Amino acid sequence: MRARTESLDSAAAGDWVSREFLEAAFAERRKALADDPTVPLFFGRVDYRPDAPDVGGESLHVGRRHITDERGDPMVVDWRAPVSRAFYRASRSEPLGLALRRRYGFVRGRLTGFEDEAFGEARPSGAAQVEDEYSALLEAEIERPRVGPMRDIVATIQPEQDVIVRADLSRSVCVQGAPGTGKTAVGLHRAAYLLYAHRDQLSRQGVLVVGPNASFLRYIGDVLPALGEMAVGQTTIEELVATTLRHAHAKATVRGSDPAPVSVLKGDARMAEVLSRAVWSHLVAPTEGLVVPRGAARWRVPAYEVEETIATLRSREVRYAAARAMLAQRLAHAVLVKMENAGDSPDDRVQDAVARSRPVKQYVDAVWPAVDPARVVLRLLSDPDFLATAADGLLSADEQRLLLWPKPAKAPGSAPWSLADAVLVDEAHDLVARQPSLGHVVLDEAQDLSAMMLRAVGRRCTTGSATVLGDLAQTTTAWGVGSWPRALAHLGKPDAVVDELTRGFRVPGEVIEYAARLLPRIAPELTPPVSVRRARGELDVVATDPLGALPAAVSRVLERVGSVGLIVPDALVADVVRVLDGHPLAVVGTSDREQVEFDVRLDVVPASLAKGLEFDHVVLVEPAAIAAGEPDEVTGLRRLYVCLTRAVTSLVVLHGEPLPAALR
Numbered sequence: 001m002r003a004r005t006e007s008l009d010s011a012a013a014g015d016w017v018s019r020e021f022l023e024a025a026f027a028e029r030r031k032a033l034a035d036d037p038t039v040p041l042f043f044g045r046v047d048y049r050p051d052a053p054d055v056g057g058e059s060l061h062v063g064r065r066h067i068t069d070e071r072g073d074p075m076v077v078d079w080r081a082p083v084s085r086a087f088y089r090a091s092r093s094e095p096l097g098l099a100l101r102r103r104y105g106f107v108r109g110r111l112t113g114f115e116d117e118a119f120g121e122a123r124p125s126g127a128a129q130v131e132d133e134y135s136a137l138l139e140a141e142i143e144r145p146r147v148g149p150m151r152d153i154v155a156t157i158q159p160e161q162d163v164i165v166r167a168d169l170s171r172s173v174c175v176q177g178a179p180g181t182g183k184t185a186v187g188l189h190r191a192a193y194l195l196y197a198h199r200d201q202l203s204r205q206g207v208l209v210v211g212p213n214a215s216f217l218r219y220i221g222d223v224l225p226a227l228g229e230m231a232v233g234q235t236t237i238e239e240l241v242a243t244t245l246r247h248a249h250a251k252a253t254v255r256g257s258d259p260a261p262v263s264v265l266k267g268d269a270r271m272a273e274v275l276s277r278a279v280w281s282h283l284v285a286p287t288e289g290l291v292v293p294r295g296a297a298r299w300r301v302p303a304y305e306v307e308e309t310i311a312t313l314r315s316r317e318v319r320y321a322a323a324r325a326m327l328a329q330r331l332a333h334a335v336l337v338k339m340e341n342a343g344d345s346p347d348d349r350v351q352d353a354v355a356r357s358r359p360v361k362q363y364v365d366a367v368w369p370a371v372d373p374a375r376v377v378l379r380l381l382s383d384p385d386f387l388a389t390a391a392d393g394l395l396s397a398d399e400q401r402l403l404l405w406p407k408p409a410k411a412p413g414s415a416p417w418s419l420a421d422a423v424l425v426d427e428a429h430d431l432v433a434r435q436p437s438l439g440h441v442v443l444d445e446a447q448d449l450s451a452m453m454l455r456a457v458g459r460r461c462t463t464g465s466a467t468v469l470g471d472l473a474q475t476t477t478a479w480g481v482g483s484w485p486r487a488l489a490h491l492g493k494p495d496a497v498v499d500e501l502t503r504g505f506r507v508p509g510e511v512i513e514y515a516a517r518l519l520p521r522i523a524p525e526l527t528p529p530v531s532v533r534r535a536r537g538e539l540d541v542v543a544t545d546p547l548g549a550l551p552a553a554v555s556r557v558l559e560r561v562g563s564v565g566l567i568v569p570d571a572l573v574a575d576v577v578r579v580l581d582g583h584p585l586a587v588v589g590t591s592d593r594e595q596v597e598f599d600v601r602l603d604v605v606p607a608s609l610a611k612g613l614e615f616d617h618v619v620l621v622e623p624a625a626i627a628a629g630e631p632d633e634v635t636g637l638r639r640l641y642v643c644l645t646r647a648v649t650s651l652v653v654l655h656g657e658p659l660p661a662a663l664r
């Protein structure tokens, strides 16, 4: 395939534009076909039984991309193709037409072994069956030490995961999954699958992955490109709404923060109604009619007629700015009708000219003034009377006081916008001008979003679908909505089915059972996770002076293979770095400059940024302080649960203070 691409010639193109275009297309293709010696061309094989429909008797290799021979016949089929489905889903009870499934083992691009699983005749249902589909290769893949950023799991996607990955584009899905059950992996593979199955539609409409923070995005950033998908946007909710804010006012940025009760209130769905009222409150009932002089004549549209037109536009639920533009046209149309009634014969161009004429513009500005979404929010948060009118019957007087900025802001460019404020501006912006919809959005760590944030994500996929991933037990924001049906309703996808994943691929038994002791306190309704790792893992809880014991503990884990994460209370980061003076380490941060350095083996992770990450060995410092870093007990224990579930092989807990009761 490479040779064929190399031999393509752009000389046949008729003109230089076509030639440039072809050259670019060839270069793209050469890049797509470039060899990566560490990535094998295939990882599996499926042999269909002779009587299997369509593919009877065929033997197909399954790989990351499709590969054809000189005649164009397939040699390797894409893992996303319908014929590959059986590789992931076939079981003894449902062989899906397979006679044989083969898994290949590779180490750094070298074939090291293979494993066959023969499927006999499907047994009659009701017969006793032993589902023993143990695979050493699968186990090796799950147990492998973690190095560098997240990798794809195409070779070993599990049946329960594959069901989610291959769900129809038209279906929104929601996955509640315990730590390490593969939610993030599943979400990314679903994006890749959808792009394959609906390439034309989705490359036009776009696919977006929304994750919790910049270090997380960097951690997952290589997965989709490794699957050949370069065109998927990856962003955070902060980035989404900050962009809206910046578009509204170049100098406006998120620079403020709110106390928890204020963020909770600003994230409440009632704010959507407050904003809607605030935006629409700009309409002014006309007291006088419109007068348009043309030549010697003066045409009049009486106030009651204008009022009727405004009422019609309001009832249509057209966005504020679009309806404002329509009003000008409607008024011009009314003038035209009057001209015709008087015996004139104006054409359509006259309507446009009237709509753009100064008297109509001035009239529209008076009754339907232009609205700046950032200024509307600014006024709501600065002007008690304006807020009181918009919030009447929705927010109590106390709540209204809570919303107001301590000092009223003067201009959007200098206002102390917080994240929650930017979300409000995003909502207001959509009331004024409709947010365009993407084809699909994958939303990770969705448990942490407020109702208003969910609405912000939801309006980016109004005509598309969503994959919503999260774990209620890992909710660490005060504004999380606390239930999937509620979250899906705010997102605008109330019909999405909620699936639960409970088989954990990351955290070993010993560690997950320890962490799960917190579940009755933090999420009693959830099924406790089980670990599929054969190794039970290592757990060491040591009462000591954590900072004093740290250098020795760190040196010990650094002797082992695999990545090391040192998870510490945010307030202790500086102290920890000081006592580890001399160890090459990287501090995980949110800003672009201090991201996770995957080439350093020791990452110091502030507890607040541990979400979504994983390390072979975790040393966790002072659990009580991690829990105490949050505004309330349950949130504190949830933060701790997140931190305790980052380990792949071993977890060392160092504590000087007493452990939280559930862990004692």
Ligand SMILES: Nc1ncnc2c1ncn2[C@@H]1O[C@H](COP(=O)(O)OP(=O)(O)OP(=O)(O)O)[C@@H](O)[C@H]1O
Pocket: 141, 142, 151, 152, 153, 156, 157, 158, 161, 177, 178, 179, 180, 181, 182, 183, 184, 185, 186, 471, 505, 506, 611, 612, 613, 614, 645
């Ligand atoms: N089918 C699989 N085969 C091999 N590895 C897998 C499989 N599914 C998941 N994993 C691995 O398990 C680890 C956890 O996956 P992932 O981060 O997607 O879980 P998660 O549910 O998002 O976890 P958390 O809620 O803690 O963020 C990753 O290293 C991932 O590669």
